[in-house]
Every structure is written in structure tokens, then in C-alpha cells.
């Protein structure tokens with residue numbers, strides 16, 4: 831596991847993290863560094879690949895909508911795109927858009943989707959989740975926000 835890569839190189843920014851935890855605000859990936867960004871993606875990837883789709887398949891109401899031709903899914907705070915890719919694989923008729931405020935994450939997500947063979951249906955944008963409507967994604971059937979609460983643009 832790559833946990834040590836996540837936290838040890840981030841140590842210099844812990845003071846800033848603590849201050850913002852107490853006072854509000856977030857810590858950007860730029861402050862935490864590439865190791866933290868990559869480790870976060872690697873840690874969550876196995877769950878997305880093995881459990882995200884089965885979890886959604888357990889909701890018949892969700893399933894009925896997402897299995898439709900032309901369904902649209904927004905993945906807010908998509909990071910390196912593993913959740914977006916898992917959604918694209920689970921719902922072959924759907925178009926999935928992943929958004930994240932972090933440009934290097936979106937760059938990685940595009941590359942990962944290409945390798946996964948879903949780049950035609952999984953697209954990515956550097957954007958605030960709050961601005962989905964600006965690029966026509968306002969009428970999505972499902973908006974997923976996966977573990978994006980504690981990190982915010984710095």
C-alpha cells in the first residue's frame with residue numbers, strides 16, 4: 831500500500847491543514863503534492879473498481895434511470911477518474927462527466943480513461959462542481975460526489 835507516500839511528503843503542510851480544519855477552508859493538492867494526490871487515487875481505486883457498481887445496482891430506482899440510453903452522470907471531485915471510469919463501465923449507455931478543480935488530476939483522469947477504453951463516454955473538465963451547468967451538465971440523472979468534502983481549492 832502507498833499510504834506512506836501520501837502522508838510523509840505532506841508533513842510540511844500539516845500546520846496549514848490543522849489551521850484550516852479549525853477555521854474552515856481546504857487544502858489544495860498543489861500544497862499537499864503529487865505523492866498525496868497519487869496515493870489518494872491509488873487508495874480509493876480498488877473500491878471503485880470492485881464495489882461502486884454493485885452498490886448502485888442494489889438500488890432499482892437508480893438502476894432504472896442509469897441503464898437508459900442517453901443517461902448522464904456527473905462525478906464531482908473525480909480526482910484521477912477511477913470512479914468515473916467505473917461508472918462508465920457499469921452503465922455502457924450512459925455519458926459520464928468527471929469534474930475536479932485540480933488540473934493534474936483531470937490530466938491523469940483523461941489518460942486513465944484512454945487506457946481503460948472508455949474515453950468516448952467518460953469526459954473530464956477542470957471545474958468547480960458548483961459550475962456544472964456552465965458546460966451543459968445541469969440535467970444529469972445522477973450526480974456523484976465521492977469523498978470530496980474535506981478537500982477544497984486552496
Ligand SMILES: C[S@@+](CC[C@H](N)C(=O)[O-])C[C@H]1O[C@@H](n2cnc3c(N)ncnc32)[C@H](O)[C@@H]1O
Nearest residue numbers: 874907908909930931932958959977978981982
Ligand atoms: C479526497 S479527493 C477524492 C478524489 C476521488 N474522488 C477519489 O476518491 O479518489 C477530493 C477531490 O475533490 C476535489 N474537489 C474539492 N472541492 C471541489 C469542488 N468544489 N469542485 C470540484 N472538485 C472539488 C479535489 O480536488 C479532490 O480531487
